[in-house]
Amino acid sequence: MSDLPIAGYTDRLSVRPGESIRVMVSADVPYRADVVRLISGESARDGSGFREEVVAAIPASNHPGRRQPYHLGSYGIIPVDAAFAPVGPFTVTCFLFPTTPGRRRQALLATNRWQLAIDPAGGLVFAAGATEAHTGVPLPASRWVFVAASVDPARGEALLVQRPVPIWPAEPAAASVRRALVVPESHLARHGAPAPLLLAARPTADGPVDLLNGRLDRPRIIGAALDEADLARLALDVSPAALGMPVVADWDFAQEIAGDRIVDTGPRGRHGRLVNLPTRAVTDHTWTGREHDWRLAPETYAAIHFHDDDLEDAGWAPDFTLDLPSDLPSGIYAARLIATAGMDGPGPEPAQDHVPFFVRAPAARATAPLLFLQSTNTHLAYANWHLLISDEMARQRGYPAPYPLQPEQRYAIANNLLSLYDHHSDGTGVCYSSRLRPIVNMRPKMNDQSSPDGIGYAHGLKADLQLAGWLTDAGFDYDIATDEDLHADGLDLLASYRTVLTGTHPEYWSEAMLDAAEAYLAGGGRLMYLGGNGFYWVTSFDTARPHVIEVRRSNGSRAWSANVGEYHHSTTGEMGGLWRERGRAPQRLAGVGFAGQGGGRAQPYRRTAAAADPRAAWIFEGVGAESVGSAGLVMDGAAGFEIDRADHALGTPPHALVVATATGFSDLYQHAIEEVPMSNSLQGGTIEPRVRADMVFFETPNGGAVFSVGSIAYAGSLLINAGDNDIARITANVLRRFLDP
Numbered sequence: 221m222s223d224l225p226i227a228g229y230t231d232r233l234s235v236r237p238g239e240s241i242r243v244m245v246s247a248d249v250p251y252r253a254d255v256v257r258l259i260s261g262e263s264a265r266d267g268s269g270f271r272e273e274v275v276a277a278i279p280a281s282n283h284p285g286r287r288q289p290y291h292l293g294s295y296g297i298i299p300v301d302a303a304f305a306p307v308g309p310f311t312v313t314c315f316l317f318p319t320t321p322g323r324r325r326q327a328l329l330a331t332n333r334w335q336l337a338i339d340p341a342g343g344l345v346f347a348a349g350a351t352e353a354h355t356g357v358p359l360p361a362s363r364w365v366f367v368a369a370s371v372d373p374a375r376g377e378a379l380l381v382q383r384p385v386p387i388w389p390a391e392p393a394a395a396s397v398r399r400a401l402v403v404p405e406s407h408l409a410r411h412g413a414p415a416p417l418l419l420a421a422r423p424t425a426d427g428p429v430d431l432l433n434g435r436l437d438r439p440r441i442i443g444a445a446l447d448e449a450d451l452a453r454l455a456l457d458v459s460p461a462a463l464g465m466p467v468v469a470d471w472d473f474a475q476e477i478a479g480d481r482i483v484d485t486g487p488r489g490r491h492g493r494l495v496n497l498p499t500r501a502v503t504d505h506t507w508t509g510r511e512h513d514w515r516l517a518p519e520t521y522a523a524i525h526f527h528d529d530d531l532e533d534a535g536w537a538p539d540f541t542l543d544l545p546s547d548l549p550s551g552i553y554a555a556r557l558i559a560t561a562g563m564d565g566p567g568p569e570p571a572q573d574h575v576p577f578f579v580r581a582p583a584a585r586a587t588a589p590l591l592f593l594q595s596t597n598t599h600l601a602y603a604n605w606h607l608l609i610s611d612e613m614a615r616q617r618g619y620p621a622p623y624p625l626q627p628e629q630r631y632a633i634a635n636n637l638l639s640l641y642d643h644h645s646d647g648t649g650v651c652y653s654s655r656l657r658p659i660v661n662m663r664p665k666m667n668d669q670s671s672p673d674g675i676g677y678a679h680g681l682k683a684d685l686q687l688a689g690w691l692t693d694a695g696f697d698y699d700i701a702t703d704e705d706l707h708a709d710g711l712d713l714l715a716s717y718r719t720v721l722t723g724t725h726p727e728y729w730s731e732a733m734l735d736a737a738e739a740y741l742a743g744g745g746r747l748m749y750l751g752g753n754g755f756y757w758v759t760s761f762d763t764a765r766p767h768v769i770e771v772r773r774s775n776g777s778r779a780w781s782a783n784v785g786e787y788h789h790s791t792t793g794e795m796g797g798l799w800r801e802r803g804r805a806p807q808r809l810a811g812v813g814f815a816g817q818g819g820g821r822a823q824p825y826r827r828t829a830a831a832a833d834p835r836a837a838w839i840f841e842g843v844g845a846e847s848v849g850s851a852g853l854v855m856d857g858a859a860g861f862e863i864d865r866a867d868h869a870l871g872t873p874p875h876a877l878v879v880a881t882a883t884g885f886s887d888l889y890q891h892a893i894e895e896v897p898m899s900n901s902l903q904g905g906t907i908e909p910r911v912r913a914d915m916v917f918f919e920t921p922n923g924g925a926v927f928s929v930g931s932i933a934y935a936g937s938l939l940i941n942a943g944d945n946d947i948a949r950i951t952a953n954v955l956r957r958f959l960d961p
Contacts, residue, residue, distance in 0.1 A: 223627035223634070225249055226285075226557045227658040228575040229534065233596050234702040236580050238546035243575060244536035246658075247285035249559045251572075253540060254280035258552040258576070258664050260689025261682050262853060263939040265675060270665060271689065275553070277545045282560065288537065290635055290657075293431035294498035294530035296419030296482050298469075298490055300331065309445035310468065312336045312346075313368040313454055315385065315505045317435035317523065319646035321359040327430040328367065329439055330422040332415035336369050337422070337430060344382045346371065346401070353378040353399030360384060360393045364437075364505035366455040372445040376402050379448065383455045385505050396448055417490075419471075419482070420498070420526035428495075431528040433646040437504040438522060440486075441468040457506065474522035477501050477514060477790055479764060497532040497652045497768065499525040501790030503783070512785050515793045527644040529636045532768065533656040550581045550699040552594070552681075552688060554664065574664050576681060581699040586716035588697040589959050592688065593720055595751075596655075597703040597728035597759050599680055600769050602668070603659040604632035605639035626667065626676065628660040640771050641779040649780030655767045669854075669861070670819075677854045677861070683935055684723040686853060687750060690938040694952055696959075707732045707761050714740040719958040724751040724935045725862070728759040728771065731794065737809055744922035746958040750951070752913070752932040753814045753862035755806040758799055762791040772796030775894045777817060798894060800870065808871030811916035812864035812930040818889030818905065822860025822933045824850040825880035825915055836877050836917045839927075841953050848880070848946040854936030858882070858947050863889070863913035864930030876918035882931070883912045917954075927954045 228245040235241045243253070256272040263269025312329055314336075320326075322342030329336050339345040342358035346369035359365055363384060370379040378401040384393050419436060421428035443466040446454075453463060460467050467486045475483040477500050482492035501514045504523035511517035542555065554574040578594050581587045606629065631637075637657065638650045661668050664685055667676025678686060691698055698721070706713055707730045714720055714736055726749070734755065741747060756776070762768040770789045772782040774797035787796050795802060806813035824847045831840055849858025859882030866872040885905025895910065896903055905911040913930040920926060937947040 224573070224631040224660060225571045226251055226559060226573045227631065227660060228539075228555065228557060228573055229656065229658045230555070230575055230577050231538070231656070232577065233655055234578050234580055234705050235544060237544055237548040237582055239544055241542050241544065241577055242538040243540055243542065243555045244288070244534065245283070245539040245557060246288035246536060247283070247557070248287060249571065250283065250285045250561050251557045252280060252282050252560050253555055253557050254278070255542060256554055256556045256574070258554055258574075258685055258688070259692055261664065261678055261685030263689065263942070265853060267665065267675070269689070269939070272554070272556070272664070275548070277548070278542060281540055283539055288534070290531065290534055291427060292496070292531050292636060293421065293428065293528045294494065294496040294526045295421035295428050295431060296492050296494050296524070298417040298419070298482065298492035300417050300490065309372045309374070311368060311370040311442040311444060311446045312440070313366070313442070313451070314439035315437035316359070316365050316367050317362065317437070317505070318359050318365070318433070319362055319648065320433040321361055323433070325430045326432045326434070327418065327420065327422040328432065328436065329417065329419055330430070331417050332423055334371070335422050336367070344369070344380050344395070346378050346380060348401065351402045353380055353401045355380045355382055355395040355397050357382065357393060357395035365393065368446075368451050368454070370446045370451065371401065376400055379445075379451075381448065381451050385455070419492070432526045433528055433644070435502060435504070435523045435525045437473065438471070440470045442466060443468045472522060473500075473524050474518040477518060477521060478793065494524070495532075496530040497654070498527065498530055499651060499790070501786060501788060503785045507785060509785065513788050513793070514790070515788070525648065527646060527648070529638060529645050531637070531657060532652075532654050532765070534658070544579065548579055550579050550587055552685065552700060553577055553579055576662055576664065578700050578702050580701050580705060586699055588699045589718040590696060590698040590955070591714065591717040591720045592691070592698040592700055593706065593722055593726070594684065594700060594702045595723040595726045595728075597769055598725050599659060599662045600653040600655055601640040601728050601771065602661065602680060603639050603653055604637035604661060605641045606633055628663065628666050631660055643780060649773065649782065651772055651782070652768055652770050678936060679932070680725065683725070683854065683932070686939055687724065687935040690935070690943055690948060690951075693943050694948070696955060703729070703733065704761070704766060706736060708766070710736040711739045714745060715743065717745070718961065719746045719748060719955065721748045722751055722754065724932050726751055726754040727756045728769065729755050729799070730759050730761055734799070734804060734809065741920040741924045741926065742922070744920075744924045746924055747810070747926045748954060748958060749810040749812070749926070749928040750934055752864050752930055752934070753817070754864070755799055755809055756814055758794065758796045758802065760789045760792040760794060774798070775801060777814070777893050800894070805870040806864065807867050810928045811872050811876045811918055811926055812866050812914050812928045813870055814892050815863050815865040815913070815930070816885070816889045816891050816905065816911040817862040818860075818885060820855070820886040820888035822852055822855035822857030822931070823882040823884050823913070824848060824857055825859055825882045825913070827880050828878055830877040831879040833877055835919070836879050838957060839879055839917060839950055839953055842949050843946045845946055848950065849882075849934070849937045851940045851945070852933055852937035853939060854933040858934050858937040859913035859931040860933040862932045863911070864928070865910060865912050866914045866916050872916070873918050876916050878914045878916055880915035881912055883909075885911055925958060927958070
C-alpha cells in the first residue's frame with residue numbers, strides 16, 4: 221500500500237443518530253479505531269490549529285490489520301451451465317472498438333474453455349486449451365472492426381475474420397485466415413460446469429484477467445461453424461436470426477442502458493450483469509451523428525466501453541461497525557485509525573487515517589436553525605485526483621518539483637484510483653465516481669493544492685473544516701447534511717432551516733438539488749454561498765446505485781471532453797455539460813457564476829458604492845476598511861483559486877447589489893473558457909475585466925435572501941488573527957441577519 225499503511229472507507233457518507241455505519245479498512249499494521257468529531261481545520265499555514273474531539277460514547281477497538289486488495293477493471297459476467305457451452309462447431313462474433321491494441325492480451329469473450337481475444341501483438345486470437353489461432357494482422361486502434369472466430373473441432377480448424385467498419389480499398393487491418401486448431405470435443409465438453417462466460421475479460425480461479433480497453437457491440441454466439449460469406453453478411457449488420465442461423469446468444473447492449481444488466485435476445489435468455497461500471501450510453505458502429513440523445517435512438521448506442529481501471533466498489537470486507545448513539549449531535553465525524561505498532565507516519569505521529577462521515581439531524585427534526593451543506597459530490601468528483609502536472613507547469617506556478625508531493629497523491633497514483641478529473645489508461649475521460657472506496661484526499665489534514673512553500677493549500681473537506689471551525693468559535697450552531705441527502709430529500713430537507721450555508725466548492729449539483737434550492741428561496745429561505753465555482757457541472761446520481769455520480773464534460777474548464785454524441789448521461793438520460801448550457805447558469809441561483817481560475821496569489825475585496833445602499837449597509841457594520849481580505853490560509857487572500865462574478869445577462873437578478881469586488885489578478889488567472897469564443901492571448905487577470913470575484917447580496921420572495929462571495933479561498937480568511945478580522949465580521953453580520961426571523 222504505497223505511502224499509506226492504513227486506508228479505509230465507510231459504506232455510507234451520511235448517517236443519522238442511532239444508526240450504524242460499517243468501516244472497511246486495509247492496513248499493513250495493527251491499529252486502534254475510535255471516533256472523533258472534527259471541529260476545525262488548520263488556523264496557520266503550518267497546519268496547526270486542527271481540532272478534533274473523541275466521542276467517548278462509542279467504544280474504541282483494536283484490530284490486527286489486514287491487506288485488502290483492489291480489483292480494478294470492468295467486464296460483463298454471464299452465468300452459464302453445461303447446456304449453454306457450445307460443443308461441436310460454433311461461431312463467436314462481435315463489433316470491436318479497441319483503444320489499446322498491442323499493449324497486452326485482452327479478452328473479448330471468454331470462458332475457461334475458450335476465448336476470443338486481442339493478442340499482445342494487437343491481432344485477433346482464438347484459443348482453446350493449449351492451442352491458439354492468430355490472424356497475425358494488428359487491429360486498428362480506436363476504430364470499429366467486425367471480428368469473428370468460426371470453430372470446427374471435428375475438422376481441427378478455425379476461421380478468423382477481422383473486417384474494419386467501413387472497409388477501405390487495400391485495407392491493411394483486414395484479415396480472413398484459416399488456422400489449424402486442435403480443439404478436441406472432450407475439451408469443450410469436459411466434466412463439470414464451465415466458469416461463467418465473461419465479456420471483456422477472461423475468467424480464472426483468481427479472478428478476471430486480460431481485461432479489455434475498448435468497446436464491444438452486439439456480441440453473439442452461433443451454434444454452427446460459418447463460412448466467409450456468412451460472416452460477411454453478419455458484418456453488414458444482418459442479424460443471425462434473420463439468416464436462419466442457430467442463435468445460442470445475442471446480447472443487445474441497446475437495452476437497459478441506464479443499468480448494469482446485460483440483455484440476451486436469443487432463445488435461451490442468458491442475461492448477465494456488468495461489474496465495475498463500464499461506460500454506457502456510448503455510440504456504436506452504426507451511429508451516424510443524426511441523433512445525440514441515446515434515449516431517442518438506443519439502437520445506435522448498442523455498445524459498452526470497458527476499461528482495465530474501472531472501479532465501482534472496492535469490495536473490502538468490513539473491519540468493524542459503528543453504532544451511533546441516538547443523541548449524537550449532527551456534525552462532521554471520522555473513524556480515526558491509528559497504528560499501534562510497526563509503522564510511523566510522515567511526522568511525529570504514528571501512521572493513521574481519518575475516514576470521514578457526516579451525521580445528520582434526527583429524522584424530521586432540525587436541531588439548529590442553520591444547515592451546513594457538505595459538498596460531497598465535489599469530494600466524489602475530485603476523489604483521489606492525480607493532479608499530474610509537469611515540472612514545467614510547476615515551475616511556472618511557483619510549485620516545488622518533482623510532483624506529486626504528498627503520500628495521499630502517491631497512493632492514489634500507485635493504486636490507479638481515478639477521479640472525474642483523470643483519464644483511463646486508454647486516454648478516455650472518467651465519467652463515473654463512487655464513494656465505495658477510499659477517498660484519500662477527503663481527509664481533514666490533507667492539503668489538496670500545491671503552493672510555493674510545498675505545504676499546499678486546503679481544498680475540499682479540509683477547507684470546509686476551516687469554515688466549520690469558525691462557525692464553532694463564533695458560536696453558531698449548525699446541522700449537517702450532504703449533497704446526496706439534498707438530492708434524495710429535496711425541499712423537505714431545506715425547509716426545516718432558516719439559513720442554508722454552502723461549503724467552499726459546491727461545484728457538482730444535480731437537477732433535484734437545484735430545484736430544491738430554488739423552491740427554498742422562493743419560499744423565504746436564505747442562502748449563503750461561501751465558495752466559488754459553484755453549481756457548475758450537471759451531475760447525476762445513479763437511481764439504482766446512489767453511491768455513484770456521473771458527469772459528462774463538454775464545454776467549460778475541463779480535464780477532458782466527452783466524445784461527440786455522448787453528452788447525455790447514461791444513468792438518467794439528461795444532457796450533461798454545464799448548467800449554464802441548460803439555461804441554469806449559477807447566477808440565476810446565487811447571483812454569481814464562474815469567471816476564472818488560477819494558481820497565483822489571491823486578492824482582497826474592495827467595497828463598491830453599493831455597499832452603502834441601506835439594503836446592504838448592515839453587511840459592513842464594524843468594518844472600517846474599504847479593502848478586506850488581504851490575508852488568508854488559501855493563496856494568501858480572500859478572493860482566489862476559483863472565482864465567480866455577477867452577470868445580469870446570465871441571470872443575476874436586476875436588483876442584486878455587488879457590494880464588493882476583487883480585481884488585480886495576475887495572468888495566472890485565466891478567463892473561463894466557455895466565455896472565450898475565439899482563441900486569443902487577452903484572457904488573463906491583468907487584461908480581462910471579467911476575471912474578478914464579486915460579493916453579492918439580493919432579496920428573494922417571502923423574506924428570503926442570498927449572499928454570495930464568489931471565491932473558493934474565502935473561508936481561509938475567516939481564521940486569520942484567531943477570527944478577529946473583517947472577513948469574519950462580514951460573514952457574522954450576514955449570518956446573524958439571515959438567522960433572524
